[in-house]
Amino acid sequence: MIAARGIRVRLGRKEVLHGVDFAARPGEVTAIVGPNGSGKTTLMRALTGEVDYEGTVEIGGQDIRAAKGWELAARRAVLPQATTLAFPFTVVEVVRMGLMTGAHGDDATLPSRALAEVGLAGYEGRFFQELSGGEQSRAHLARVLVQVWQPVDEGGPRWLLLDEPVSSLDIAHQLEVMEIVADYARRGGGVVAVMHDLNLTALHADRIAVMQAGRLRAFGPPAEVMTDAILSDVYGCRLRVSAAPEGPAPFVLPHCAAPG
Amino acid sequence: MAADTALAAPIADRRPRARRATVGLAVFLAAVSVASLAIGASGTSLWGALSTLATGGELSQMERVVLWDIRLPRLALGILVGAALAVSGAVMQGLFRNPLADPGLVGVSAGAGLGAITAIVLGGLLPAAMVASVGNWSVPVAAFLGGWASVILLYRVSTRRGRTSVATMLLAGIALGALAGAVSGILVYMADDRQLRDLTFWGLGSLAGANWAKVWVAGPMILAAVGASLLLGRGLNGLAMGEATAHHLGIDVQRLKNGAILTVAAATGAAVAVSGGIGFVGIVVPHLLRLATGPDHTHLLLNCALLGAALLLLADVIARVIIAPAELPIGIVTAVLGAPVFLWILLRRRGMVDL
Numbered sequence: 001m002i003a004a005r006g007i008r009v010r011l012g013r014k015e016v017l018h019g020v021d022f023a024a025r026p027g028e029v030t031a032i033v034g035p036n037g038s039g040k041t042t043l044m045r046a047l048t049g050e051v052d053y054e055g056t057v058e059i060g061g062q063d064i065r066a067a068k069g070w071e072l073a074a075r076r077a078v079l080p081q082a083t084t085l086a087f088p089f090t091v092v093e094v095v096r097m098g099l100m101t102g103a104h105g106d107d108a109t110l111p112s113r114a115l116a117e118v119g120l121a122g123y124e125g126r127f128f129q130e131l132s133g134g135e136q137s138r139a140h141l142a143r144v145l146v147q148v149w150q151p152v153d154e155g156g157p158r159w160l161l162l163d164e165p166v167s168s169l170d171i172a173h174q175l176e177v178m179e180i181v182a183d184y185a186r187r188g189g190g191v192v193a194v195m196h197d198l199n200l201t202a203l204h205a206d207r208i209a210v211m212q213a214g215r216l217r218a219f220g221p222p223a224e225v226m227t228d229a230i231l232s233d234v235y236g237c238r239l240r241v242s243a244a245p246e247g248p249a250p251f252v253l254p255h256c257a258a259p260g
Numbered sequence: 261m262a263a264d265t266a267l268a269a270p271i272a273d274r275r276p277r278a279r280r281a282t283v284g285l286a287v288f289l290a291a292v293s294v295a296s297l298a299i300g301a302s303g304t305s306l307w308g309a310l311s312t313l314a315t316g317g318e319l320s321q322m323e324r325v326v327l328w329d330i331r332l333p334r335l336a337l338g339i340l341v342g343a344a345l346a347v348s349g350a351v352m353q354g355l356f357r358n359p360l361a362d363p364g365l366v367g368v369s370a371g372a373g374l375g376a377i378t379a380i381v382l383g384g385l386l387p388a389a390m391v392a393s394v395g396n397w398s399v400p401v402a403a404f405l406g407g408w409a410s411v412i413l414l415y416r417v418s419t420r421r422g423r424t425s426v427a428t429m430l431l432a433g434i435a436l437g438a439l440a441g442a443v444s445g446i447l448v449y450m451a452d453d454r455q456l457r458d459l460t461f462w463g464l465g466s467l468a469g470a471n472w473a474k475v476w477v478a479g480p481m482i483l484a485a486v487g488a489s490l491l492l493g494r495g496l497n498g499l500a501m502g503e504a505t506a507h508h509l510g511i512d513v514q515r516l517k518n519g520a521i522l523t524v525a526a527a528t529g530a531a532v533a534v535s536g537g538i539g540f541v542g543i544v545v546p547h548l549l550r551l552a553t554g555p556d557h558t559h560l561l562l563n564c565a566l567l568g569a570a571l572l573l574l575a576d577v578i579a580r581v582i583i584a585p586a587e588l589p590i591g592i593v594t595a596v597l598g599a600p601v602f603l604w605i606l607l608r609r610r611g612m613v614d615l
Contacts, residue, residue, distance in 0.1 A: 048504075048508060049507070050504050050507070069507060069510045069511060069512050070510035071510075072508075072510065073508065073509055073510025074510070077508065078504075078505075078508035080502075080504060080505060080508075083501055083502060083505060084357070084501065084502050085500055085501055086354075086357035086358070086359075086499075086500040086501075086555075087357075087359065087500050087550065087555030088550070088554070088555060089497075089500065089554070089555055089556070090274070090554070092273070093274075093554065093555075093556060094501075097497055097498055097501070097509060098509070124273075125272060125273075147509070
């Protein structure tokens with residue numbers, strides 16, 4: 001269980017989160033959506049301990065402010081939205097950095113298995129900086145997977161915290177990555193993901209947190225929060241939610257026509 | 261796509277190559293060490309002395325002085341200074357995530373230089389008895405204190421609420437370096453002719469004044485710093501992906517920064533104190549090793565210590581023999597050899613992956 005209570009975050013003089021309560025359960029994919037500037041990424045950064053915040057964040061009942069860095073690293077792995085890399089490391093050298101926590105011994109095959117999982121088999125010896133943006137994003141996902149490879153260990157469920165994991169990917173790889181993530185949750189791990197694509201979110205998320213102007217506007221299963229009224233209001237444009245032709249997932253269409 | 265470029269060809273796991281490099285560099289260092297002991301202006305033969313010792317004979321006074329009091333401390337100092345400069349460069353580059361970072365950048369060298377110049381110029385104003393009691397330690401000690409003071413000042417300026425801003429630190433380092441340079445300039449203006457020669461010699465860097473006292477001043481500090489740097493490897497690897505990602509990987513980023521700064525201050529301060537401003541070792545050595553075996557700091561730092569020591573000794577041998585019986589300041593040799601290598605690296609890598 002990840003539980004955040006009364007999260008307030010101030011960036012400079014502006015308060016960008018005004019007391020957010022948020023919770024995510026293991027075995028589920030919890031998505032955070034909302035328009036640009038609504039505080040999605042800031043909420044994620046509070047969950048990872050990257051920004052100073054008021055309130056409390058607990059992972060598995062432990063306050064993250066009281067936890068040591070390596071304790072947190074053994075419980076959760078974080079995929080940031082944008083990354084840099086300073087020196088010419090190869091892909092496998094980057095993925096191997098996920099092994100640094102030592103929580104799973106030094107399984108030498110793990111980096112290659114993770115790369116195969118994200119569709120980058122055979123990329124081990126390539127220079128990371130020569131990959132395309134989408135390939136770099138998937139290589140980082142492999143690094144994150146290596147860090148918390150087993151979804152559940154003796155310390156309880158482990159967590160993937162992903163900030164826009166599919167934004168730079170083509171549609172096939174978006175589906176592939178979301179499937180990897182959903183599978184991680186099915187095997188008992190927890191997933192929190194900041195998402196942009198509402199349809200992809202509806203397809204794969206068990207619960208959706210909808211952010212609006214630094215507050216949590218709605219929080220619940222897709223069918224509950226993905227309504228015409230909520231989404232149109234949050235995004236400030238007319239949106240129509242329909243049922244997908246196959247399966248129960250709702251889908252969203254922009255409605256550009258005049259109101260009525 | 262990247263697959264078309266030559267560099268995109270998959271390269272094998274670089275760790276075995278790095279381990280072989282460690283062995284090779286250790287052998288190289290041993291060979292250069294022997295050369296450094298055997299070659300010198302006096303014509304004293306290392307082999308002659310060794311065969312004398314092997315047959316149970318006594319060394320002549322000349323042999324003892326040349327080998328024990330001149331060449332051996334110079335060898336020890338060369339190893340210490342070369343390792344210190346190369347490791348300081350690699351740690352700074354890792355900390356700043358910039359392959360062009362160098363201890364010179366953060367004002368350590370400038371601060372140490374100011375300390376040394378102060379000691380040389382103002383030392384003459386002190387009472388003779390006081391100067392005699394400090395002896396030839398005053399310059400190294402002052403250089404060391406200057407280096408430390410500048411790092412501590414820099415650190416205070418760039419750390420807010422326990423977090424060190426690398427960008428602030430770089431900019432503040434440039435400002436402090438300029439200030440130290442200006443004050444040094446004033447002191448140089450005040451210096452007399454004899455002091456000016458000392459200053460020039462010191463500023464170019466040299467191992468010529470090597471003696472056991474200097475080895476004892478610099479040795480413990482440099483060995484401790486180089487040893488401590490070997491613990492920073494994994495952290496610096498993580499830091500290459502940014503502070504946030506390093507934190508997510510479980511690295512105590514603030515402690516890593518503290519360790520890196522202390523390591524560099526100790527190693528550079530001690531090295532500059534005993535040998536002056538020897539340039540390019542801290543930039544060229546890590547670059548060469550990154551090209552050969554990759555940027556993984558878990559092997560880069562140890563290999564930097566070995567290659568830095570060996571190359572500095574080699575430069576010292578060249579400095580001693582090229583215009584024998586006189587000798588060049590070693591800083592000239594490292595600059596003449598290092599600057600073209602540095603430019604070559606820049607040209608070779610231009611337009612390809614980041615250095």
